[in-house]
Each structure stands twice: as structure tokens, then as C-alpha cells.
Amino acid sequence: xxxxxxxxxxxxxxxxxxxxxxxxxxxxxxxxxxxxxxxxxxxxxxxxxxxxxxxxxxxxxxxxxxxxxxxxxxxxxxxxxxxxxxxxxxxxxxxxxxxxxxxxxxx
Numbered sequence: 001x002x003x004x005x006x007x008x009x010x011x012x013x014x015x016x017x018x019x020x021x022x023x024x025x026x027x028x029x030x031x032x033x034x035x036x037x038x039x040x041x042x043x044x045x046x047x048x049x050x051x052x053x054x055x056x057x058x059x060x061x062x063x064x065x066x067x068x069x070x071x072x073x074x075x076x077x078x079x080x081x082x083x084x085x086x087x088x089x090x091x092x093x094x095x096x097x098x099x100x101x102x103x104x105x106x107x
Contacts, residue, residue, distance in 0.1 A: 052102075062091050 023031075048057050066088050072078035080088075 062095055065091060 045057065065084075069080045069084050069088065073080065
């Protein structure tokens, strides 16, 4: 993960440097909040692996797409595209179905 992030930063730095704007104190706080939230998410995911197989937790990760679209709508007034809505209509029932199948398989 570290080397992937480092290489992405190095490649994108060439495009970002000419338009770089200094980060404000508020933005530093939001970045810190994002870091704490991401680490809590990873902690919860790793704890879930203690109780179930990794394949049982994977379907729930797809809900991130839907939650991102909802957050974009409410916080940034971003309207989801028709393909995003179509994908959500496919992903949500699939996640529910996989959860039901995994639950039945474990019993």
C-alpha cells in the first residue's frame, strides 16, 4: 500500500505542482478526520475477519459505491449519472443476496 501510494503521488505531482494551492487549517482537520475514519474502517474490517471468512465480508464493500454517491449528492450537490443509478440497482440486491446465501451456508 505504501509503495502504491508513493508512486501515485510521484506521478501526479508533475500535474499538481503548477496548480498547487496551500492547504488550510480546516482542510488539515478534515484530512485528519478522514485518516481516523479510514483507520477505524480498517480496524473493524480486520476484526470482522476474526469472526467470518474474508469472502463473507467482501460483498459489503460494494456498498461503498452507493454510499459515495449518496454523500456526493448531499455534501457536494453532485447528481448521480444514470449509469451510477443502474449500477446501484444491480449492486444493492446482489449484496443482499450474497449476505443471505452466506448466512444460510454458515448454518
